Amino acid sequence: MEHWFPVSLLMAFLSLDVSAAGQFMISRPIVTGPVVGWLVGHPGIGLELGALIELIWIGDVPVGAHLPLDLTVLTGSAVAFACELAQGNYPPEAVMTYALGVAIPLAFLATEAEILLRKFHVRWIHFAQRMALGSHFRTFEWINSIVLAELFLKGFFIAVASLTLAHWSSRLFYMLSERVVEGLYYAHWLLLALGCSAVIDLLVEKKTAIYLILSIVSTMSLAVFFQVQGVYLVSLALFAGFILTLFYVGKGEAS
Amino acid sequence: MTPEEKKTVRLNSADYTTAFLRVFVIQTVWNFERYLSYGVAYVLLPVLKKIYQIPEERAQALSRHLEYFNTHPYMASFVLGAVIRMEEEKQQLPKAKQKEKEEEISALKVGMMGPIAAMGDNLFWATIRPYCGLIAVTLVLSQAFQVKGQYWIIPLLFLLVYNVAHVGLRLMGFVQGYRHSDQVVLTLRKYGFQEAIRGLRLASILLLGVLIVFVNLSELEKEVGLFILKLTFFTAIVGLFTFALHRKISPSQLFYAVVLFALILAFWPELSARPVFHMGVAP
Numbered sequence: 001m002e003h004w005f006p007v008s009l010l011m012a013f014l015s016l017d018v019s020a021a022g023q024f025m026i027s028r029p030i031v032t033g034p035v036v037g038w039l040v041g042h043p044g045i046g047l048e049l050g051a052l053i054e055l056i057w058i059g060d061v062p063v064g065a066h067l068p069l070d071l072t073v074l075t076g077s078a079v080a081f082a083c084e085l086a087q088g089n090y091p092p093e094a095v096m097t098y099a100l101g102v103a104i105p106l107a108f109l110a111t112e113a114e115i116l117l118r119k120f121h122v123r124w125i126h127f128a129q130r131m132a133l134g135s136h137f138r139t140f141e142w143i144n145s146i147v148l149a150e151l152f153l154k155g156f157f158i159a160v161a162s163l164t165l166a167h168w169s170s171r172l173f174y175m176l177s178e179r180v181v182e183g184l185y186y187a188h189w190l191l192l193a194l195g196c197s198a199v200i201d202l203l204v205e206k207k208t209a210i211y212l213i214l215s216i217v218s219t220m221s222l223a224v225f226f227q228v229q230g231v232y233l234v235s236l237a238l239f240a241g242f243i244l245t246l247f248y249v250g251k252g253e254a255s
Numbered sequence: 256m257t258p259e260e261k262k263t264v265r266l267n268s269a270d271y272t273t274a275f276l277r278v279f280v281i282q283t284v285w286n287f288e289r290y291l292s293y294g295v296a297y298v299l300l301p302v303l304k305k306i307y308q309i310p311e312e313r314a315q316a317l318s319r320h321l322e323y324f325n326t327h328p329y330m331a332s333f334v335l336g337a338v339i340r341m342e343e344e345k346q347q348l349p350k351a352k353q354k355e356k357e358e359e360i361s362a363l364k365v366g367m368m369g370p371i372a373a374m375g376d377n378l379f380w381a382t383i384r385p386y387c388g389l390i391a392v393t394l395v396l397s398q399a400f401q402v403k404g405q406y407w408i409i410p411l412l413f414l415l416v417y418n419v420a421h422v423g424l425r426l427m428g429f430v431q432g433y434r435h436s437d438q439v440v441l442t443l444r445k446y447g448f449q450e451a452i453r454g455l456r457l458a459s460i461l462l463l464g465v466l467i468v469f470v471n472l473s474e475l476e477k478e479v480g481l482f483i484l485k486l487t488f489f490t491a492i493v494g495l496f497t498f499a500l501h502r503k504i505s506p507s508q509l510f511y512a513v514v515l516f517a518l519i520l521a522f523w524p525e526l527s528a529r530p531v532f533h534m535g536v537a538p
């Protein structure tokens with residue numbers, strides 16, 4: 001892989017945003033995807049794959065002590081790998097599905113590494129306690145910077161390992177028959193359905209399901225019978241959502 | 256300086272700003288034993304340095320804040336603002352009452368971390384982030400706005416919308432926590448978080464409906480009947496996957512199930528209307 005070094009550095013930097021520093025969500029797939037894609041020369045593939053990953057794993061949230069799948073490693077390695085495969089003029093949908101399939105186990109390994117490191121951080125907290133009681137405040141403060149550096153290095157090495165493993169599996173892709181590529185192409189459309197299901201699982205309850213049905217029927221009617229353009233349909237949905245939110249917030253304030 | 260010689264110290268805006276900026280690294284040393292405890296102590300250290308000028312007292316105060324603490328990282332600002340105010344108040348009390356105040360501070364942290372964690376998880380992880388993500392994904396997949404090579408616009412929009420809420424809430428939490436001290440939990444209701452959650456969730460559902468139609472819209476240019484058929488099939492599959500996710504099958508497991516199903520479909524001998532590929536060669 002040609003751009004492994006800058007991509008690994010970028011992934012290491014973005015991985016800090018997941019939980020250690022900021023949490024501005026620059027590590028989310030919808031941002032990581034196009035940035036990595038831009039770095040390797042295919043921002044369009046990065047954006048599309050980032051959007052797909054964002055949608056499928058939208059419901060994987062860090063509640064309590066649960067650490068979700070490492071989406072930065074998943075997106076970074078999948079996008080870099082998909083961009084490498086895309087140079088062979090294969091259908092982009094099939095390439096994206098294959099790259100995602102290779103990147104998921106790598107993301108699981110990255111999550112396991114994160115869990116191990118968090119267990120190791122228990123030692124840092126005991127050390128911090130000793131430094132606090134001994135009035136070594138400067139050392140106490142340095143622990144934060146040392147751990148940030150440690151997490152950056154972890155992110156870098158995980159990224160290098162993921163990109164290398166993904167690159168090795170590219171030979172397998174070139175050996176696939178036309179039928180298998182066709183299957184991967186179909187899978188892409190089904191993955192969009194999986195993403196929509198993830199949103200429903202997270203947000204829709206029995207009593208709000210009617211709003212989803214109404215939204216589908218009205219959007220379909222507007223598109224089919226009135227030939228309303230896509231840009232207007234999205235704007236309409238955003239506007240209606242904005243009004244609904246204002247209505248509920250206003251209702252809450254009134255009560 | 257001996258404890259008898261110490262004088263009341265006033266914090267200035269630089270101390271509050273330093274403490275607030277440190278809120279963004281509250282999770283760095285997150286661990287499975289005491290979770291955010293180091294982060295809390297790290298945020299409070301610039302303030303404690305000013306309040307406790309005697310190193311032994313400062314060490315004791317810092318050590319107190321290394322006790323178990325776990326909550327939502329954004330909502331922790333409410334607690335931290337309140338703790339800073341209470342530490343200031345404690346220093347002005349006579350020695351005999353200071354122990355009592357210490358217990359109050361500890362009780363506030365323990366009492367607040369659970370409820371605000373639940374509120375933060377619900378508000379940010381389960382509502383605002385999915386909503387912002389869904390806006391971005393709908394704009395990308397629907398190709399409603401022709402960005403013409405300007406790939407950075409949609410991610411930037413996502414970051415802008417999300418961080419207005421994120422940074423705004425952290426700042427508001429810090430200020431309100433400081434202003435209301437141990438009464439801050441009572442003020443949380445007036446911000447209307449629950450109502451905002453309901454409104455934003457309905458907004459997300461409306462957007463999801465548009466997305467489901469858009470994913471299949473390319474067929475509309477060919478034939479209306481085919482579009483409706485494809486949309487119906489797609490909706491049925493969405494229902495099936497939702498059932499599977501509800502049964503606690505993870506998205507990763509479903510991913511491989513989907514690929515396997517698609518491969519079976521590809522090898523099905525009687526499937527018509529195969530897509531025509533121009534298979535490339537390995538570069």
